[in-house]
Amino acid sequence: MKTLLVDYSWSNTTAQLATVVQQVTGAERLDLTVAKGTFSNDMYATSDVAQQQLASGDLPALTTPLPDLNQYTCILVGGPVWSGHVATPVRQFLRQLQNYTGTVAPFYTSAGTPGDYEADFASLMPQVSVATGLGLTASDLPNAQSQVMAWWEKMAH
16 A cells, blocks of 8 residues: 655644654655745634635645655545644645545644544545544654554554
8 A cells, every 4th residue: 555644734743643653654754835924833823814714715825746646545644623624734735635536544633622623624525535534632642653553553454
């Protein structure tokens, strides 16, 4: 199974989880980036910008060049939970998967309130096979490896 791990991390928490996911899965990794200045270093200001982006549908442009995604049988997509939803840079990436034929699986980090993250994620790609995700908080990260291994084992079978 050729696997790509794609992640966006605003505060580095998701990036830490992505490192564990990559170690467990051996997936190729691609970090999503947006133009500098798109988001503030302030969590509340970033939330306001994201809410405006969601309301307008004007999602941030990704500055990361994307490979041919159809060469992968599985794409693991990591991102932070923003107000119970998929972060806007991740939403922008998911737009690139509209014709993808493999399996997509979300992993995500939250402050403890993931809301309906997985339902929101799946609703963005109704024609794509979306596997059960893995959601952790920053306090879960020191023990993340066993949880990631159990999640990956379920997906690989």
